[in-house]
Amino acid sequence: MRIGITCYPTYGGSGVVATELGIELATLGHEVHFISYSQPFRLNGRDDGIFYHEVPVSNYPLFEFPPYDLALASRMAEVAEYYNLDLLHVHYAIPHSVSALLARQMLAARGRRLPFVTTLHGTDITLVGLDRSYLPITRHAIQESDGVTSISNYLREKTIADFEITRPIQTITNFVNCDVYTPINDEEKRARCRAHYAKPGEVLLMHLSNFRPVKRITDVVKVFALVAREVPAQLILIGDGPDRSAAEWLAHDLGIHARVHFLGKQDRVSELLALADLFLLPSQLESFGLAALEAMACKVPAIATHVGGVPELIQDGVTGLLFPIGDVDAMAAGALKLLSDSARLNAMREAARKDAQKRFCADLVVPQYVRFYEKILAATDAAKV
Ligand code: GMT
Secondary structure, eight states: OEEEEEOOOSSSHHHHHHHHHHHHHHHTTOEEEEEESSOOTTOTTOOTTEEEEEOOOOOOTTOSSOOHHHHHHHHHHHHHHHTTOSEEEEESSTTHHHHHHHHHHHHHTTTOOOOEEEEEOSHHHHTGGGSTTTHHHHHHHHHHSSEEEESSHHHHHHHHHHHTOOSOOEEOOOOBOTTTSOOOOOHHHHHHHHTTTOOTTOEEEEEEEOOOGGGOHHHHHHHHHHHHHHSOEEEEEEEOOTTHHHHHHHHHHTTOGGGEEEEESOSOHHHHHTTOSEEEEOOSOOSSOHHHHHHHHTTOOEEEESOTTHHHHOOBTTTEEEEOTTOHHHHHHHHHHHHTOHHHHHHHHHHHHHHHHHHHBHHHHHHHHHHHHHHHHHHHHHHHO
């Protein structure tokens, strides 16, 4: 198949899923064309069968708000025509599904069918899509998509209820490449790599996100402060975003800044995650929690909040621990209890990796997307006759 993929190319879960999906599809022999305003950040160096088409956005002085969604629709239609795409797959409904709808109409006017699949990721529904000014157009584009997938049952049900969607939505969960996201089983090597961040005997906690308010980054720092009060510990934060300076300020205010390491945006997060003892994800809302899955695949259980689709990923007490939003005392107490019981911690580490392999490996999930595309294309062909 020849598949066009559009996503937000910057740091964020939906862009990661779209990019990893493109890479996996290309490995399976499909031709993948990314269409976006810049190259997706995880695409570097893995480009066999992958093409990238930049969307130029004109900066004409009259445009106080340059119309990216229109430029995207034009580029989608062009790329589909020039490269004979079978379908488009857009990640994050706003504005990508609206642009795809326009591209489909543009080509239909010339007698060419271009079906598109929309994958819903989270904040496109839970935050942005519920803004009254975006809701009607987002709803329309979801309804009019040739296929819609959601990354968790929670998000699927929320979209149907909040947007009054009447068309089917199929859940296809987030996934992880279990060969790339893998534990470091060589203990000597792991100790050597950990030594960059923690002394022998110190606990290493980790967080990875885009530092948006929904991630509650200051809770990460508060939980760490409580843990570090009881045991020698270090915290690594990977990523960047609007709440970074608030977290940096808090680390200074609490006097723990020497033990809190802000690494910024990193390319090879799998190598860092595998060094951690525990992952912290105290989000306000998470429709799945891809970063926790990546940690689990590296044998690192998460201390997370019991929100959204997280319970579909983490089995509380088995592959991680779940707590109410904002309950930093309980999160720290749970982490400390786990860290003091090496048998339980090891069992949880093993269970986390096993569950990631059993339910969320790319080998299991990517074929679900391929079958979904085939179903959409078959329906498109049937409609032609
Ligand atoms: O987490 C974010 O704020 C980024 C956002 C995105 O779309 O880029 O992530 C969402 O999509 C991820 C991949 O499907 C999910 O694993 C995250 O749970 C989801 N984030 C939220 O629902 C807050």
